[in-house]
Every structure is written in structure tokens, then in C-alpha cells.
Amino acid sequence: MPEELTHLLFEKQIDTEFRIDLNDSSDGHPSQPDESGSNIILTLTEVKPLGNHGGQQRQPFSLLFKAPTSTMLQQGTYHLTHSDIDIGPLFIVPVNQTEYGYLYEAVFN
Numbered sequence: 329m330p331e332e333l334t335h336l337l338f339e340k341q342i343d344t345e346f347r348i349d350l351n352d353s354s355d356g357h358p359s360q361p362d363e364s365g366s367n368i369i370l371t372l373t374e375v376k377p378l379g380n381h382g383g384q385q386r387q388p389f390s391l392l393f394k395a396p397t398s399t400m401l402q403q404g405t406y407h408l409t410h411s412d413i414d415i416g417p418l419f420i421v422p423v424n425q426t427e428y429g430y431l432y433e434a435v436f437n
Contacts, residue, residue, distance in 0.1 A: 333415065333436060335389035338375045341413065346370045346393065348406045370395045370408070370432065378435070391434045393420070400430050 348368045370393035378388040395401070400422060408415045424431040 332386065333413070334386055335375050335377050335436075337413065338372065338389070338391055341372050341410065342375060344372055344410065344412075346372060346408045346410045346415070348401070348408055350406075368395055368399055368401065373431075386436070388435070388437050390436070392423075393432045393434070394426075394429050395432065396429045397425075400425075401432065 346369070348370065349366060350368065351366045372391060373394050374392035376390045376392070378390055401420065403421045405417045405419045408418050418434050420432040420434045422430055423433045
């Protein structure tokens with residue numbers, strides 16, 4: 329059974345790599361191969377708790393990832409893998425482009 333995904337769990341993973349296998353996107357977007365073929369590496373750069381969580385089981389939070397400029401992912405659901413966390417499908421949104429690459433955000437309510 330996968331562990332509960334909380335901001336505390338992800339805070340331990342800042343500056344680590346998450347992999348997206350573009351041949352396994354969960355939203356039906358066509359594969360977008362990068363220079364190496366079918367994977368994009370995202371680096372977790374920020375974990376941010378969000379607002380009052382009232383009666384919710386977990387505190388809402390957002391994750392910010394950076395990725396190289398070689399490929400821009402469209403907004404959608406992708407299967408992320410990490411060596412220490414069983415994540416599964418995650419909805420990510422491109423939020424910015426910098427000279428170093430693209431930034432993507434995922435929000436957990």
C-alpha cells in the first residue's frame with residue numbers, strides 16, 4: 329500500500345529527481361520524446377503548505393519542479409516515479425519558463 333503523500337514526506341525529497349516516462353502518461357496526451365527518448369527528469373525545488381486545512385485529513389500543499397528546456401510538458405496527468413516514494417499519477421501544470429528550464433506545479437488538496 330502506498331504511503332500517504334504529505335508535505336512532510338516531500339520536504340525530505342527537495343533537490344532530488346523524479347522521472348516521468350512519457351510512454352506511460354495517464355491522460356492520453358501523445359508521447360513527447362525528449363533527447364534521450366522517453367523520459368523527462370524533474371527536480372523538486374519547493375514544497376509549500378497551503379492555507380488552513382480545517383476538517384481535511386491532510387494539509388493542502390503544492391510542489392514545484394524544474395525541468396530542462398529540451399521538452400515542455402503540457403498540463404496533464406503523468407506517472408511520476410521516485411526512488412523513495414510511490415507517487416503514481418500526478419496532475420502537473422507548467423507555470424513558468426526560465427533560462428534554465430520549465431517550472432511545473434502540482435497541488436494536493
